[in-house]
Amino acid sequence: NSNNYINVTIIDRDEKLINAKAKIGSNMLDVVLDNKLDIDGFGACEGTLACSTCHVVLDSENYKTLPEPVEEENDMLDLAFGLTPTSRLACQIIVEPRMKDWIFVVPKDVNDQR
Numbered sequence: 680n681s682n683n684y685i686n687v688t689i690i691d692r693d694e695k696l697i698n699a700k701a702k703i704g705s706n707m708l709d710v711v712l713d714n715k716l717d718i719d720g721f722g723a724c725e726g727t728l729a730c731s732t733c734h735v736v737l738d739s740e741n742y743k744t745l746p747e748p749v750e751e752e753n754d755m756l757d758l759a760f761g762l763t764p765t766s767r768l769a770c771q772i773i774v775e776p777r778m779k780d781w782i783f784v785v786p787k788d789v790n791d792q793r
């Protein structure tokens with residue numbers, strides 16, 4: 680059912696704009712996987728908060744509306760390449776209908792701390 684999906688934009692490491700279908704209730708790492716996006720090193724720990732490879736940067740208006748990160752997410756973000764004040768881990772962002780047309784920017788590089 681197409682009502683269960685929204686469109687979001689992901690900007691990959693090469694600054695390519697990708698229109699992705701995002702399933703409501705899934706997380707943004709699942710969205711990257713479901714859309715078979717080839718983003719080098721992304722999602723190395725499969726959403727277990729043991730890496731920072733799923734780092735994405737949001738626009739500040741959108742960032743403010745997200746629930747606060749848990750402590751484990753903040754700890755991992757501290758290790759992320761190119762951390763910004765509006766950085767989150769994609770595997771912790773649950774897709775909601777209101778995220779239609781949001782833009783998720785994948786930083787140019789990745790630190791895999793495992």
Ligand code: FES
Pocket residue numbers: 708721722723724725726727728729730731732733755768769770771
């Ligand atoms: Fe490792 Fe998100 S995939 S923390």
